[in-house]
Amino acid sequence: MSTPNPASEFDLIARYFAPLARAFPGAYGLLDDAAVISPASGNELVVKTDTIVGSVDFPLDMAPDLIARKALRVNLSDLAAKGALPRAYLLDLVLPVTADERWVAAFAAGLERDQAEYGVHLIGGDLSSTPGPVTIAVCALGEAPSGRIVRRGGARPDDTIFVTGTIGDAALGLAALQGGLGKLDDVARRFLLDRYRLPEPRVTLGPGLIGVATAAIDISDGLVADLRHLCEVSRVDAMVEGRSVPLSAAACTVIASDPRRLATALTGGDDYEVLFTAPPGAAERIRELAQSTSTPITPIGRITRSSPGDASRVVVLDEAGRAIAFTAEGWTHFG
């Protein structure tokens, strides 16, 4: 490390990370080789890991507390989409040799803040160095009633498709950051950038989906791509009414001035909202769930029967009922 009095990895762990493990007995204060965790009786553990890489998934100059919170939240979003209650996480933090102790302190402060917000605890991890960009892998552990998590594969023809929150803000925020949006008022710009920088996983809603949703997925690759992923596993097709997709006021402004940005909103990634399906008869329960968890939930289309032998199709209709053509469906790392 580049500080005048460099701290060893053991010092850094003791100073900044061990306090984050204090309230979880099985973490043993990060003073052992491993941690222990058990689900409550009747529950099973739900595990998910996701990595974010500097300059690929976030700008290198992003504030370290926001990087930490984003790394944690993208994992909590997956647990929420499965109906799991998050409990703990492990952290692999790979630091460039140029990182200094203040960076680590701010990163840990971000984790502390989100631990309080989401009721999770650090229970293990690893601190390494790299000649490359800062890289953060989080492995999140939650729990759910055994055999009951909401899978991707349960969607059936005539199920309604729902999404939480608003769609496309993060993708438009990234476009704004890259200077691609032209004129935009400061409030709208800030809103979209915030949505890109820091997702808000639907942790409160998650467990309420069990027994209501037939299938669910978190939207990280883009609405159209993730709906397709769900359809592929469920072996169904989907029809989305473009005008029903919930957009923020800022996104509406952007799209009104450049209608091609609708495609950015519907196919860009990083929403971290939940997309789920439910049979028509569940509408009343979903209204109650939206109210009791203060989560905006909007129906955007329905599941249809798949053409036998074909790949799953996701069709988005415009206001005139014509299918909208997209040049790219979401975001992948390679290819």
Add this chain to the structure above:
Amino acid sequence: MSTPNPASEFDLIARYFAPLARAFPGAYGLLDDAAVISPASGNELVVKTDTIVGSVDFPLDMAPDLIARKALRVNLSDLAAKGALPRAYLLDLVLPVTADERWVAAFAAGLERDQAEYGVHLIGGDLSSTPGPVTIAVCALGEAPSGRIVRRGGARPDDTIFVTGTIGDAALGLAALQGGLGKLDDVARRFLLDRYRLPEPRVTLGPGLIGVATAAIDISDGLVADLRHLCEVSRVDAMVEGRSVPLSAAACTVIASDPRRLATALTGGDDYEVLFTAPPGAAERIRELAQSTSTPITPIGRITRSSPGDASRVVVLDEAGRAIAFTAEGWTHFG
């Protein structure tokens, strides 16, 4: 990716990683957002994560199957030291943009081989890209009887200190790789290099330590450093007889020709052997355990009472009973 027909991350997962998850129902074929896992009745889950970084923890030109196996094994070693039976793992694979599909195929083949050897299954993961070196974070999950894992903190004065296998081979292998060992016959060189490249975690021994060992740690930072870690948590000191530390024939040859290399052996890292303590009365059970699990186990010293208020002391005695002074005790990432 740099191949003529680049594969998307979804293609790579389907081709190379989904087959590794086939035998574990809760992995859902890697087709969902998360996996589920439960310990057997009366057990709890034991979790551990460790990252290895290209050019830091292994040479960039190392064969991809060996990199994969090393990434998995360093985690299994920690589970073994806690007495846990390994069951599953999650994998965060961060690939440089120059990686090609053959590299990924060879990497996955290494995992497949070790899954068969250790009885573990891939249950989740993430594939990302980086402008930096290949980086692999593994989160391993095992299980052990609830409340019974072997901690670092249970060593008591008069306990005997044991290690498995031989010590220092990996550190000498690294020295050989860096050209620091001078003349060395090919068999010895190859043996030491192999020990550096691919650890052999004591997975078979692990569960046998429960109820026998009072404390344990896996030796990854070096014998002296890791014994000190154990002593710090146990609040004791330790005395090691240098001549009792088990050395391979190759290590003996190196040290005979350059006695200063004893320090390399005792303080270098990457042994991935288990160090544990047990009361004198446990000697017979430990002999049986060594035999039943075909694991060489050697007593190397004993735990002593700590001087009140002082940091834990680890003293290594030479043949004349004098304390050996080391300039560095093991290996840290920073500082």
